[in-house]
Amino acid sequence: MKKIDYKTEIIQPDIINDLINKKTDNSKIDEILNKALKLKGLELEESAELLNVDDEETAEKIFKAAKQLKEIIYGNRIVLFAPLYAANVCTNNCLYCGFRRDNNSIKRCVLTPDEVAEEAKAIMELGHKRIVLLTGEDYKETGLDYLENCINKIYEAKVFNGEIRRINVNIAPLSVEDFKRLNSFGIGTYQLFQETYNEEIYKYVHPVGKKADYRWRLEAMDRALEAGLHDVGIGPLFGLADYRFETLATLMHSHHLDAKFGVGPHTISVPRIEPAKGVTFSENPPEKIDEFNFKKIVAVLRLSVPYTGIILSTRETPILRKQLCDLGASQISAESRVNPGGYSVHKESDSQFTMSDNRSLDEVVKALIKDGYTPSFCTACYRKGRVGKDFMDLAKPGLIKQFCQPNAVSTLAEYIYDYASEETKELGLKFIEEQISETENAATQSLLTDMIARVAAGERDVYN
Ligand code: SAM
Ligand code: SF4
Numbered sequence: 001m002k003k004i005d006y007k008t009e010i011i012q013p014d015i016i017n018d019l020i021n022k023k024t025d026n027s028k029i030d031e032i033l034n035k036a037l038k039l040k041g042l043e044l045e046e047s048a049e050l051l052n053v054d055d056e057e058t059a060e061k062i063f064k065a066a067k068q069l070k071e072i073i074y075g076n077r078i079v080l081f082a083p084l085y086a087a088n089v090c091t092n093n094c095l096y097c098g099f100r101r102d103n104n105s106i107k108r109c110v111l112t113p114d115e116v117a118e119e120a121k122a123i124m125e126l127g128h129k130r131i132v133l134l135t136g137e138d139y140k141e142t143g144l145d146y147l148e149n150c151i152n153k154i155y156e157a158k159v160f161n162g163e164i165r166r167i168n169v170n171i172a173p174l175s176v177e178d179f180k181r182l183n184s185f186g187i188g189t190y191q192l193f194q195e196t197y198n199e200e201i202y203k204y205v206h207p208v209g210k211k212a213d214y215r216w217r218l219e220a221m222d223r224a225l226e227a228g229l230h231d232v233g234i235g236p237l238f239g240l241a242d243y244r245f246e247t248l249a250t251l252m253h254s255h256h257l258d259a260k261f262g263v264g265p266h267t268i269s270v271p272r273i274e275p276a277k278g279v280t281f282s283e284n285p286p287e288k289i290d291e292f293n294f295k296k297i298v299a300v301l302r303l304s305v306p307y308t309g310i311i312l313s314t315r316e317t318p319i320l321r322k323q324l325c326d327l328g329a330s331q332i333s334a335e336s337r338v339n340p341g342g343y344s345v346h347k348e349s350d351s352q353f354t355m356s357d358n359r360s361l362d363e364v365v366k367a368l369i370k371d372g373y374t375p376s377f378c379t380a381c382y383r384k385g386r387v388g389k390d391f392m393d394l395a396k397p398g399l400i401k402q403f404c405q406p407n408a409v410s411t412l413a414e415y416i417y418d419y420a421s422e423e424t425k426e427l428g429l430k431f432i433e434e435q436i437s438e439t440e441n442a443a444t445q446s447l448l449t450d451m452i453a454r455v456a457a458g459e460r461d462v463y464n
Contacts, residue, residue: 003043004252007257010218011197011249020244026058033065047251047304051244051296058297066299066327073306077408078368078374079331080361081130082123082166083313085340086116086150087445088350089353090136092209094195095286096237098352101209105278106350110141113149115345117157122343124162126335126361127419129377129411131164132191137172137211143421144181147171151185157341161460166379168233172210173220188382189266190224191233192217197249198241202446205240205281221253225261228390231329232257233311233322238294239285247297254305257436263389267309268301270294270324274315274353282353283370291320295327300306302328307392314338314357321357322371334364366424369431377406377415380463402441406448407463409435413455414462 004015032046042050053059089108089293091098098106111119116133123131133150135142146168154164170191174182182190196202202214211217221232234253236246258264261372272294273285289382301310310331314322314336321332337343339351359367368375380392380403394403409432416428432452439445451462 006252006256009118010256011247011252012224013197013199013249013393015044016248017323018244019045019248020052020242022048022052024049024052024054024058026053028333029053029058033061033303034307035323037065037069037072039069041305041306042304044251045254046246047300048248050276050300050303051247054295056292059292062217062299062303063327065293066302070302070328070330074330075405077200077330077378077404078325078373079130079150079376079378079408080128080334080364081132081171081311081331082126082128082333082361083134083170083336083338084116084119084123084131084154085134085338085342085352086111086147087135087137087138087142088340088352089141092137092211093140093207094211095205095207095281096240096273096276096279098282100279103276103278107411109340109346109349111345113146113153116150117153118345119156119157119343120164121156121162122156124164125419127162127336127365127377127415128361129164130166130168130379132168132170132333134170135172136374137209139172139210142171144174144178147182148185151187155186161414165461166382173217174223176223176227179224179229183227183229188228189231190229190378191235191267191269192220193235193237193269193271194195194218194249194253196240197246200458201241203207221257221265222260225257225263229331230263231266231382231391233267233269233309234259234265235267235271235311236428237273238289238297239273239287241287243287243289243293243297245298249296250301253305254308255376262380263304263392265308266391268305269310269311269313270298270301270329271313271315272354276351276353294320295323297327313421315353317356318359318367320365325371325373332364333342335359335361361425362419362421365412366427367418369424369427372430374405374408374435375412375415376404377411378404378407378409378463384463402444403464405435406444406451409448410451410455410462413452414460417455
């Protein structure tokens with residue numbers, strides 16, 4: 001296959017369609033997996049070979065390799081966060097979304113920046129340190145002045161030993177000038193889902209409003225990086241078009257950003273369409289994916305772009321979330337509310353979609369520990385300036401782990417002392433001791449021992 005020029009075009013559908021229509025050559029799978037395990041990432045053609053596998057036995061090989069790679073790059077950490085929905089008004093009419101303009105069956109609201117701060121405090125009281133701020137698309141009601149106020153109020157808000165240390169945002173695309181302004185608010189990652197990379201289907205499911213413009217959305221990350229944002233997060237919304245097309249297009253988008261800006265996406269999200277109140281389309285999406293293929297998607301993404309975080313939300317059930325963490329997911333939300341005011345101020349307002357994991361953060365932390373994962377509330381990289389290309393330079397050769405492991409355990413210790421139930425505390429303290437004694441590198445072990453002692457003595461926000 002001739003070399004793909006990723007720089008000029010973001011998505012080249014003909015190339016993707018050729019790749020997904022090819023039958024997998026099973027004799028190539030071992031070689032591809034060996035290459036992936038050397039942390040080299042995969043060419044699009046190789047990712048397609050893996051994605052086209054449809055027998056369970058070969059798929060198991062892919063899952064095993066993904067699990068191994070996840071362990072090499074991320075160790076046993078899983079980063080936790082919560083979404084904060086500031087508003088559910090929207091001028092668009094996306095066929096699948098509970099907030100769509102024509103959905104008259106939901107109550108609408110725009111939280112005031114003070115109410116947003118109240119929500120942030122309720123999230124802090126659960127023990128979270130990292131949020132993603134979301135709104136519908138309404139430039140008048142939830143424009144940049146509004147967002148700036150909200151972000152300032154969130155960073156100012158404090159509860160005992162609680163604060164939000166990183167605000168990622170998932171809002172509608174902006175111009176380069178407006179992205180520059182957004183950047184000045186001190187945000188973490190700018191996330192935006194393309195929903196579908198298939199232009200025809202995109203136009204069908206986004207009939208009106210600003211979002212109807214496929215290219216405006218597709219080119220958003222180029223504009224964001226041109227504007228100086230360091231970290232961007234991409235993803236399709238699975239259920240609209242062929243999952244293989246969407247997965248390869250997501251990878252093509254990643255390769256494009258890497259080729260053009262020297263930095264790939266910081267994260268890839270893998271949302272699936274869930275039922276939303278008053279939205280028939282969401283109950284039966286055209287390209288529903290089953291669990292086997294969903295696992296394959298996460299494993300192939302992990303093997304193809306090893307340095308990129310994979311985000312999973314509470315759209316998925318606890319059992320599936322555990323399996324997907326094993327295969328490559330590295331960040332998960334917990335105890336989420338997907339309606340504005342859902343944590344404290346308007347508990348009764350309507351949600352964007354139905355969730356399948358309704359456990360408390362304490363239950364999620366406990367389950368992760370029992371499964372051998374370190375729940376992490378770390379936000380250190382962003383505050384230490386390990387962002388964008390600097391982050392990638394550490395992440396690509398697998399070096400980021402040496403910073404992450406002590407920070408993950410230290411933030412877990414904060415959670416355990418300040419928020420955990422008795423049962424989780426008992427498990428957590430024992431787990432932290434084990435993490436210290438299992439740390440192989442002597443210098444890291446001594447650093448970690450010191451960090452944990454400082455947290456135990458009452459110091460907070462201890463990171464390296
Ligand atoms: N309104 C902005 C936009 O569309 O870009 C901001 C993000 S919106 C609040 C968050 C994401 O929710 C959307 O990008 C979409 O992928 C996802 N979403 C919408 N309806 C959904 C549904 N029924 N099930 C699961 N996810 C959904
Ligand atoms: Fe509005 Fe975003 Fe929902 Fe579309 S996905 S209707 S733009 S909130």
